[in-house]
Amino acid sequence: MSDLKFTEEHEWVRVEGDVAVCGISDYAQDQLGDVVYVELPAVGSKVVKLTEIAVVESVKAASDIYAPVSGEVIAVNETLTEQPNVVNADPTGEGWFFQIQLSDPAELDDLMDEDAYRTYVEELS
Amino acid sequence: MPESPYTPSQRTPLYALHLELGGKMVPFAGYDMPVQYSGIIDEHSHTRTSASLFDVSHMGQIRVAGDAVALETLVPGDIQGLAAGRMRYSLFTDASGGILDDLMITRLGEAEFFVVVNAGCKVDDFRHMQSGLAGRAGVTLLPERALLALQGPAAAGVLRRLAPGSGALAFLAAAAMDVAGIPCFVSRSGYTGEDGFEISLAGDQAERLARRLLSEPGVKPAGLGARDSLRLEAGLCLYGHDIDRTTSPIEAGLAWTIAKRRRVAGGFPGAAVILEQLANGPARRRVGIRPEGRVVTREGTAILDSAGVAIGTITSGGFGPTVGGPVAMGYVAADQAKVGTPVRLAVRGTPRPGVVVALPFVATRYYRAT
The missing domain is CATH 3.30.1360.120 (Probable tRNA modification gtpase trme; domain 1)
Structure with missing residues (x-):
């Protein structure tokens, strides 16, 4: 059973203690196509839920990535700087974007679980 | 609807x-x-x-x-x-x-x-x-x-x-x-x-x-x-x-x-x-522009000179798979159109460096009878 939670903007979150590991969903990477650049937030920056904190560029377009939860960015995935296509290859694993130290764990309740997200995506297409 | x-x-x-x-x-x-x-x-x-x-x-x-x-x-x-x-x-x-x-x-x-x-x-x-x-x-x-x-x-x-x-x-x-x-x-x-x-x-x-x-x-x-x-x-x-x-x-x-x-x-x-x-x-010319780094510069991006003054606009920009990085074309003031001219590209509010380059980015290989 997957422990991922999702936003309506197609970010995912995996909670490890009081840290949220975040990335974009498989559906999102498929819609974007080949990812060629990822602009990551600065480690140490304070982020507010649903604000733009990163950018993912595919061959086709640039898309904003929103903070799924509020808190402090404590790590970013430097691998994506040199190998942005890892986002396509393994979006919910090696292709994670950043980790946020949660300031309000209750925000997690607003996110969709995997079943709800699957239904949400099916309704989009 | x-x-x-x-x-x-x-x-x-x-x-x-x-x-x-x-x-x-x-x-x-x-x-x-x-x-x-x-x-x-x-x-x-x-x-x-x-x-x-x-x-x-x-x-x-x-x-x-x-x-x-x-x-x-x-x-x-x-x-x-x-x-x-x-x-x-x-x-x-x-x-x-x-x-x-x-x-x-x-x-x-x-x-x-x-x-x-x-x-x-x-x-x-x-x-x-x-x-x-x-x-x-x-x-x-x-x-x-x-x-x-x-x-x-x-x-x-x-x-x-x-x-x-x-x-x-x-x-x-x-x-x-x-x-x-x-x-x-x-x-x-x-x-x-x-x-x-x-x-x-x-x-x-x-x-x-x-x-x-x-x-x-x-x-x-x-x-x-x-x-x-x-x-x-x-x-x-x-x-x-x-x-x-x-x-x-x-x-x-x-x-x-x-x-x-x-x-x-x-x-x-x-x-x-x-x-x-x-x-x-x-007064202006279409030029090739090679943005430095990996940030993709897209159509509509303002082109600035090294002092930050607007000199033109990107008209096509994207990732060039054969080049292995971002490539773009746009119009700049004619006196800034020389190959090698450094420019700034205002992507998401941040001026980022680029340079005017000769076109094409990849040598064309049209058929020539031998």
Whole structure:
């Protein structure tokens, strides 16, 4: 059973203690196509839920990535700087974007679980 | 649902095949077209190393029954000097020297021409030709024709197996011939910077030929995404982006399409403006721009000089898979257009460094007879 939670903007979150590991969903990477650049937030920056904190560029377009939860960015995935296509290859694993130290764990309740997200995506297409 | 001026998209004769091949369909110039199948980078790289089949049936195909002198009243190219079976890139210009569309003109005979224009412009182009050539030429839109592009270094070998006569075609030459037994009009041309062919044929034969071509070793389908990244690396203009009614052929770096005779004699729309710019230089020029790093610079991005003063705008920009990084084209003030000029590109509010470079980004490999 997957422990991922999702936003309506197609970010995912995996909670490890009081840290949220975040990335974009498989559906999102498929819609974007080949990812060629990822602009990551600065480690140490304070982020507010649903604000733009990163950018993912595919061959086709640039898309904003929103903070799924509020808190402090404590790590970013430097691998994506040199190998942005890892986002396509393994979006919910090696292709994670950043980790946020949660300031309000209750925000997690607003996110969709995997079943709800699957239904949400099916309704989009 | 809100009311919208929705017009149902048209489909090319290959629509069902695109779906079967897993094409991701997007609206483009009034058509549902495949933007990609396996992925843009994969399709792009395959075109540069093997051969790709593109459906470009959305483009306008027009037959002109009239003489070269008449056609020259609409374009600045040397049409009188065009031999039968040869084709030329040209432009429809307007009275103020802007570009209405770019097009390929093929001479079929003494007073017969075949013209291919952009999908988004074809209705306007057709009317423009009808009114501009009224009483001098018959203009016929050929909506029942499909157009396939087979592009890449393996294209010639593939086509020679299905149409032995295609091997004799020089770059920018064209001839009627059977391909796999299907009557076609084949030209050695394209929009990728590679050797390749464009094949015009009856729409109801298009799927059969497309399947035949795709069954050949080394041939894969490619969509509009790869078509765009390929032409951008090849430094080719996209109408409505790099050229339009607000850009002149001189600003666009397309002075080479204006024949010597016509530079003297004029006689095409906007000749006064265009020839004045040719003599004295335009105020701005289209240039290639290589952004530093990996940040992709897209259309609409402001170009600044090193002091931060705006000097122009990006008109095409994206990731160049063969280059392995971002590439762009845009217009800058003429005194900043020299190769090597450092610029700043205002992407997401941050000025990022780039440099003016020569076009194309990737050396073109059009066919040259040896």
